[in-house]
Amino acid sequence: MMMLRKKRQSMGRQKIAMKRIENEEARQVCFSKRRAGLFKKATELSILCGAEIGIVVFSPAGKPFSFGHPSLDYITKRFLGGGGGGGEMVVAPLCGIFVEGQKLLQLNQEHAGLTEKLEEARRMRAELEAEVAAQRGGSGLPCDVEVHEMGVEELESFQKRLEELRRNVANRREELEILCMDTKVTRGGVPPQLGYGGGYLGGYNGLYLAPAPVGGFYGHGQDMNMGFRFGDRWYS
């Protein structure tokens, strides 16, 4: 028998022409994805090769985004100062950023610190949540291994607790029998605190989450010359 292949769920990635995407929505979507991709590439480059990178991007809607490793400020200063190997001082293009960065450095750092702490707190929370869920789910009883590790005193007190519990269980059964189960009462379902059975495992780091760039247009740009300096030369 043939394996009945599921109907194609997508046509897969299609090749696209290297020209401005006319559809506005598609263009915005593409921009978001590719900006993320670009920043990721930059991150990788800096990590893998120890390169220092600064990027500034204006979205089609005119919203500014930037990336910097170690920081835009640093890159700016370095660029201004003429950098190490290059020797020659590249003039003022980024000096404004430099000035700005100088004064904002402190706040930025503080901000970065806060973000980090937030991350950590959240991670911790997820872990704890999972732990709670695990204990609850496992009926809360210590497993055999744990019992096997106990010392005499621990065993003793543990035994007492067990006795107590047994009494409780017995009582409860009696109670239930008396009630004669003509009512499906109580026990709505899972206690609310439990939430998700498995615990949150969140895979994605929402690092790139961002407020939607909404903004006016500004009419210029498409046909201005593009190029890049490569070593000592300019390419276009």
Place this chain on the structure above:
Amino acid sequence: MMMLRKKRQSMGRQKIAMKRIENEEARQVCFSKRRAGLFKKATELSILCGAEIGIVVFSPAGKPFSFGHPSLDYITKRFLGGGGGGGEMVVAPLCGIFVEGQKLLQLNQEHAGLTEKLEEARRMRAELEAEVAAQRGGSGLPCDVEVHEMGVEELESFQKRLEELRRNVANRREELEILCMDTKVTRGGVPPQLGYGGGYLGGYNGLYLAPAPVGGFYGHGQDMNMGFRFGDRWYS
């Protein structure tokens, strides 16, 4: 006889770890390729989406490279002008102050928001910690109230567990007695597999937070933070 041409001429692209490439030559090669790739991506982004991009990169050897569309200069001015569209700001100082004010405002708001979130996360964490502690402290056994809420089936299975546990406890006692306690053995610690009850939930993929490459390169940097501004926020 067929010419078995199958012999692999290369192993193809191999996956590489996201960490600094130690081999200097390989690092340089990788840098060249990836810088080209980065600039190409930037070009595509600007063409496809009409975005305006400026990039500055320092090679691991300290050589500066830059990319700009329409030009680095333009990007710089625009960035300085805070999206004014005109990009005509000529007087750096004034411009800097202006931009700074704008950003300060943004950052301050952001700061406030983050602080709030941090606090909330901490509160949540404390709560969960308390919960965990409570369960732990109670030797992990469900308390009376919980037993009192159980339904018949639950009670039944719970009873079974209790029986099992009792057996374990008994066994353990025997074991201990046999050992005659002339050796303080066992109880070393927690068996490795047990680890922390919850297990690792790693939701975090350090993609963009990668530990700085420890670039002893330019003699600075270890403690600088990497990050980028995305819309209104700074990410690190």
Place this chain on the structure above:
DNA sequence: CGCTCTATTTATAATTC
């Protein structure tokens, strides 16, 4: 939007010249 999924296109690590 922002995230997912899938099928493809691209980017590139490894290798050779």
Place this chain on the structure above:
DNA sequence: TGAATTATAAATAGAGC
């Protein structure tokens, strides 16, 4: 270095939630 080649890892277009 630099320019191919090759096989595989990654990015991402398109469509859906």
